[in-house]
Amino acid sequence: MLHIEKYASLPSQKKTKRGGLLGGGWLLFLVELQNLMDCPVVSTCKIVGGAAAYLLTGFFAARRYLVLLLASASIITWLNLSNDVYDYDTGADKDKKESVVNIFGSRGMTLYAAFALLASGFVGLVFASIEAGSIVSYYVINRCYNVWLCLSGVLAVGKMSPLVRIGTEKGSKVVKFSILTLYSFLFVLGALRSLPLKCVVLCTLTLPIGKLVVDYVQDNHNTKIFMAKYYCVRLHALFGIALAIGLAMARRMAHFLMKRCKWAMTEKEKLEEKEKQCECKEK
DSSP states (O other): OOOOGGGTTOOOOOBOTTSOBOTTHHHHHHHHHHHHHTHHHHHHHHHHHHHHHHHHHSOOOHHHHHHHHHHHHHHHHHHHHHHHHHHHHHTTTTTOTTOHHHHHOOHHHHHHHHHHHHHHHHHHHHHHHTTSOOOOOOOOTGGGGGGGGGHHHHHHTTOOOHHHHHOHHHHHHHHHHHHHHHHHHHHHHHHTTSSOHHHHHHHHTTHHHHHHHHHHHHHHTTSOOTTHHHHHHHHHHHHHHHHHHHHHHHHHHHHHHHHHHHHHHHHHHHHHHHHHHHHHHHO
């Protein structure tokens, strides 16, 4: 993932007559575009879903997966772009340098791009869902931590996001509870053998990242903690990838053991056949 904190303090860029940006503004725009797509969030749940399907069926539909991934990324980008336009209209993003409208210099073009992405994403989801349904991620409360970047602006225009309603202190407790619940489910499902042991082992390796998220949010919830969301995304992505690798490894191991069993059965049958032939010759 791109490291974004160092770009947050960039001074306002000079805008061209056409609404574009000169100098480092394009770099900030590309970084923000990557954030708008929420690539780790969108792709991780698809990877886990694909791995789970592979575990159960031994089949991975690559084309359907890519269509669903691109369609989901398009819809998420539409959501974030349209939200940027709304915040620009209400004044919530007045001083937010990473706002796409402020970076790109054109409210209309941003809105047109948003609806074009919505249309393309909808078409992609229709094609993908003809044969299979889509997969939804649990990622909700952590995404709200983006509000910390401009909490005063959000309050000024009356946007009542979940984090604004419950407050940052309770929000930090929700994050702690969510992460504890996540790992509790991991160990319970592992103990019940509903989840392969490889998944439990690999996902347990992400515990330091989970602790980092909890400690960071609890220690800094009263300040503008720019990196809180990105630590949450990092945990989401790493945990999901570990889970997907564990599922794929479990399937490959089951396939390997099945082949070994078939080979052993074949060898046993050959041995029994030879013994029968020897008995016939002796008679």
